[in-house]
Amino acid sequence: xxxxxxxxxxxxxxxxxxxxxxxxxLNLVLGGAIILGWALIAVFxxxxxxxxxxxxxxxxxxxxxxLSHPLGTDNFGRxxxxxxxxxxxxxxxxxILGVLFPFLIGTTLGAVAGxxxxxxxxxxxxxxxxxxxxxxxxxxxxxxxxxxxxxxxFYIALALVGWVSYARLVRAQVLVLKTSDFVLAARSLGFGxxxxxxxxxxxxxxxxxxxxxxxxVVLVVLxxxxxxxxxxxxxxxxxxxxxxxxxxxxxxTTAWWITTFPGLAxxxxxxxxxxxxxxxxxxxxxxxx
Amino acid sequence: xxxxxxxxxxxxxLIPVLFGISILSFFLVKSIPGDPVRLLLGTKSTPEAxxxxxxxxxxxxxxxVQYLHFLENLTRGEMGHSLLYKMPVLPLIxxxxxxxxxxxxxxxxxxxxxxxxxxxxxxxxxxxxxxxxIRGFTTAGLGFPAFWLGIxxxxxxxxxxxxxxxxxxGEDALTMLHHMxxxxxxVALALSAIVTRNLRASxxxxxxxxxxxxxxxxxxxxxxxFRRHVLPNSLIPTINLLAINVGWLIGGSVVxxxxxxxxxxxxxxxxxxxxxxxxxxxxxxxxxACATVLLNFVADLLTVAADPRxxx
Numbered sequence: 001x002x003x004x005x006x007x008x009x010x011x012x013x014x015x016x017x018x019x020x021x022x023x024x025x026l027n028l029v030l031g032g033a034i035i036l037g038w039a040l041i042a043v044f045x046x047x048x049x050x051x052x053x054x055x056x057x058x059x060x061x062x063x064x065x066x067l068s069h070p071l072g073t074d075n076f077g078r079x080x081x082x083x084x085x086x087x088x089x090x091x092x093x094x095x096i097l098g099v100l101f102p103f104l105i106g107t108t109l110g111a112v113a114g115x116x117x118x119x120x121x122x123x124x125x126x127x128x129x130x131x132x133x134x135x136x137x138x139x140x141x142x143x144x145x146x147x148x149x150x151x152x153x154f155y156i157a158l159a160l161v162g163w164v165s166y167a168r169l170v171r172a173q174v175l176v177l178k179t180s181d182f183v184l185a186a187r188s189l190g191f192g193x194x195x196x197x198x199x200x201x202x203x204x205x206x207x208x209x210x211x212x213x214x215x216x217v218v219l220v221v222l223x224x225x226x227x228x229x230x231x232x233x234x235x236x237x238x239x240x241x242x243x244x245x246x247x248x249x250x251x252x253t254t255a256w257w258i259t260t261f262p263g264l265a266x267x268x269x270x271x272x273x274x275x276x277x278x279x280x281x282x283x284x285x286x287x288x289x
Numbered sequence: 290x291x292x293x294x295x296x297x298x299x300x301x302x303l304i305p306v307l308f309g310i311s312i313l314s315f316f317l318v319k320s321i322p323g324d325p326v327r328l329l330l331g332t333k334s335t336p337e338a339x340x341x342x343x344x345x346x347x348x349x350x351x352x353x354v355q356y357l358h359f360l361e362n363l364t365r366g367e368m369g370h371s372l373l374y375k376m377p378v379l380p381l382i383x384x385x386x387x388x389x390x391x392x393x394x395x396x397x398x399x400x401x402x403x404x405x406x407x408x409x410x411x412x413x414x415x416x417x418x419x420x421x422x423i424r425g426f427t428t429a430g431l432g433f434p435a436f437w438l439g440i441x442x443x444x445x446x447x448x449x450x451x452x453x454x455x456x457x458x459g460e461d462a463l464t465m466l467h468h469m470x471x472x473x474x475x476v477a478l479a480l481s482a483i484v485t486r487n488l489r490a491s492x493x494x495x496x497x498x499x500x501x502x503x504x505x506x507x508x509x510x511x512x513x514x515f516r517r518h519v520l521p522n523s524l525i526p527t528i529n530l531l532a533i534n535v536g537w538l539i540g541g542s543v544v545x546x547x548x549x550x551x552x553x554x555x556x557x558x559x560x561x562x563x564x565x566x567x568x569x570x571x572x573x574x575x576x577x578a579c580a581t582v583l584l585n586f587v588a589d590l591l592t593v594a595a596d597p598r599x600x601x
Binding site for chain 2: 126129131135137138139142143144145215218226230242245249256262263269273274278
């Protein structure tokens, strides 16, 4: 991370003020458009989807892509297009909520530990080392095993495991910033520690976490759909892309469309968030284009 | 201090992490809702039998004492019994190591086979259509779900072309290799996106570096400069990148083993979760965590071996 990025200050005001002005940031625009598209699909799913995503319609089962069912039907005669549309609701929600909790927990803990130092910091770093020693997905699965498979367990497991990256990121930056002149100035004005930390230091180091959170959404959506594919996350018959792929795997020899289209949906959503992450990194000057 | 001194000192630093791993694994099983003894004996157990088992497993002791027992058992390689397979956990895991090991090693080798040529091409032909296509692959490839990619490869190579088996693991070395191709390719395709991206960036930096210019000034041909000066130097950060992604690699192998029905540790873990075979969940998690720590250590070793400047 460049020193320039650190000294930018008030990134929110400046960043957003220049969003529409500076040179066209293709990544940001394209990524934003893709994610906006998915968000609209998710919000208006009941109006867009041509069929019910869950109701069985056995006479029309395993139909290939055609006029009445553009993406075909599955073994219960459910319309794949409608299920992909409804799936956007779950997978987008997984991506956003799945990043929000770790972001809030990790940022707070990392900031407090970095600013307080001493045994608080040492303790946090030891916990961090241990959590990071476990493979991410394996630890999540182990926690889900104890809690009961399901979407709620997924969020809890993610909050317990995912915060470490944010904590490490923010802590490193707080360590740099807490010795800077503006913090000294704030302290000499007699501001409280909480005020200095959350009103002065944190706003100056959150840009990196926000960029990271965008690329983290990609990982979280992939983790969520993988866990659902394994049967330990979102449960059938709910239309979720990972669940759809798992259900279609028995029919790959005869009906490729059941597994192909939900996967493409995941790829397109992940691609959107990746572009958004690259674009934001460019915008905040954290990474060279 | 000798540059390989960390081979001796690093394990000492790892001791707190290993303790942490054991504490976390211990509490993982301790936090299961419900009584483990009733789970073991079923609902029709008599109070006397429950008390006997409780004493037998040391469950009537305090938590710290129980943890010490757990540690003591671990040092003897005792990780409890699987309820489903009716056998000790450690040999059960040992039976499953080979497919997982082959999958992880094979994926890393395939990743390098894919990433090195692609990154070289993109770095040498910077700004061309090839470069843009490869960069597109690296951005999109990050978001490819491994389980879906695996199924797509099965549809293409197994169902349509009939080149590889759909699932399972062979009996002898040759059929095993045949069965491992698609799983390894699945993980490698997903991993090579991030590796190519990283490698391309470090190659571009190395191509513009002073030592490359000096080599050119000596009159060395560009291909020599690239092979002998740029490539080795840009591979060093890649080793670190692979080390950081060891955890991801193991997680990915868990999912891919399920896709291809490979009888590895990942599949064992997923089955154990479904059957509530908690000692197996604990054992596999513990082994995976220790493997991650070990592989990171190996990566450090490789970095030092590859770059004489590095001191750890």
